[in-house]
Amino acid sequence: MDTEEFQLPRSQAANERLHAMIPGGAHTYAKGDDQYPENLAPVISHGRGAHVWDVDGNRYIEYGSGLRSVSLGHAHPRVTEAVRREIDRGSNFVRPSIVEAEAAERFLATVPTAEMVKFAKNGSDATTAAVRLARAATGRPRVAICGDQPFFSVDDWFIGSTPMSAGIPSAITDLTVAFPYGDLAATEELLARYQDEVACLILEPAGHTEPPPGYLTGLRELADRHGCVLVFDEMISGFRWSEAGAQGLYGVVPDLSTFGKALGNGFAISALAGCRELMERGGLRHLDDRVFLLSTTHGAETHSLAAAMAVQTTYVEEGITAQLHALGERLAVGVREAATGMGVGDHVVVRGRASNLVFATLDENGQPSQQYRTLFLRRLLAGGVLAPSFVVSSALSDADIDHTVDAVAQACAVYRKALDVGDPTSWLGGRPVKPVFRRLA
Structure with missing residues (x-):
């Protein structure tokens, strides 16, 4: 020794x-x-x-x-310079900043599989908003999580499924069910068992192993056939797998996806992105019941949005x-x-x-x-x-x-x-x- x-x-x-x-x-x-x-x-x-x-x-x-x-x-120089520039111009206002439009345009150009995006501060807010939106759109109560993956949110719908479930009522935890990664047959059996009850399938599209051939495509087909929303948690795979995330690399388009972590290079920013039909339910231009999607005081701070734009530019330009x-x-x-x-x-x-x-x-x-x-x-x-x-x-x-x-x-x-x-x-x-x-x- x-x-x-x-x-x-x-x-x-x-x-x-x-x-x-x-x-x-x-x-x-x-x-x-x-x-x-x-x-x-x-x-x-x-x-x-x-x-x-x-x-x-x-x-x-x-x-x-x-x-x-x-x-x-x-302290990456391109990111810190972009942040300094915006801080000198003010970081939060009573109305949207033009930076919000610029950041959304940059994000949707980088992740072209998404049609709309809304920014927040942390990943849990984004994944929980995805779950809420899926429940609203389907009218279903249950959430199906990939049980082989370690973390999706600090909120009750997920933490109640972990050993640290203290303080979370069983009425909430009972609504979360799990499916195994890579096993389409087991997932289909789960959806059949809870027929017309599962609002969404949420998973990291890839993890410590590559998706089995045809797996993500098969999940897409299962979600369509059973009428549930497919959500990709790209907090980790976003940018690290490709600039457009795992969905961009593998060519399978989810209904909703969530990004964070690498998006801000340490600055607090996350994103919920997805198809216009679903995302607009959290907006003002539809006739359905309103969905309280994301509404965060600091979600669109200009310096974090500037950081995200600098990160995306750096990823694309420098490979x-x-x-x-x-x-x-x-x-x-x-x-x-x-x-x-x-x-x-x-x-x-x-x-x-x-x-x-x-x-x-x-x-x-x-x-x-x-x-x-x-x-x-x-x-x-x-x-x-x-x-x-x-x-x-x-x-x-x-x-x-x-x-x-x-x-x-x-x-x-x-x-x-x-x-x-x-x-x-x-x-x-x-x-x-x-x-x-x-x-x-």
Whole structure:
């Protein structure tokens, strides 16, 4: 066991301050210090490009930046300049800004499968608006979610289906049902079981694996045949799969889709997009019952809309999606070679599309292990790599990836020692990291 101890005393003190005032010590559960080894949860001072610095003065190469939202790197000059320009002109008014029209035009040109768009601040608002709109349009109560995917919204219709369902009445949770990804027969059986009750199918069109051949087309046909709305959650796949999202890459058009994360490169903006027939129900030019679609005080702040326009321009003009895939491929090859070279190729496993890589840490029986994840994260942090995932940003350099692969190799050497003794406890430094969705703290 390496006796050199990596410590973060100022981050520890800052985490105590955070917990004293903020439930969970963070504003997103996935950023909680329970997701990191004990006493090794860095509190960030600032970031630039692919690097962040903690309050202890350590610099890290960062992956999964801003929970996948900062895909161009921190403080990207084109984005920050666009934001500064709009801030000097005012950010929020009593009537729509012309920037709202410009941002909508830019979005619909980038995602041509959509006919209308409405902006908000976070992904949950957009997905919940999609669910509400689907229920209004169909007159049906149930929502069918893809049960193999981890997250759709903070709102009751989804959180009630997780282990953290405290405070949500069963009358609400009973209206959410689940279907498995990639299994059209099981989905059709679900729709038949709840005939004329399911308002929508909502899923991420792609995740850690590619859609099986014909799957998304088959879902489109099922939704049409059963009269429900097909919703693609493109919070992650938007821009990372293609500038027009997974729907643009795979050529399957949903009725509604939601975007966020990469759309603002860290600035708060999300989008609900879709066909005019449905979206207009949230507007003023129709004869049906009005749908309270999205109405947010800060949803159209001009600086966030400017950020989104700069992001889209940068993606298109600089070929960012292709860059993300190339960087991810280089990283995946390097990590796999490092793991194999240290004899843990079957235990440290890289998965997912190159632009959206994650890793699994498996024990001696090939089962997912929070203990081995803790060991792995500890060694990466000590090596200057902050990596809850291996999701890349375009700001990474080849040198950053080479450094990451070296840190992975060192971590895998310790991983091999732990496997050899059949117990990683000596290398944990405290309690193991924990899953986000669990019933008890």
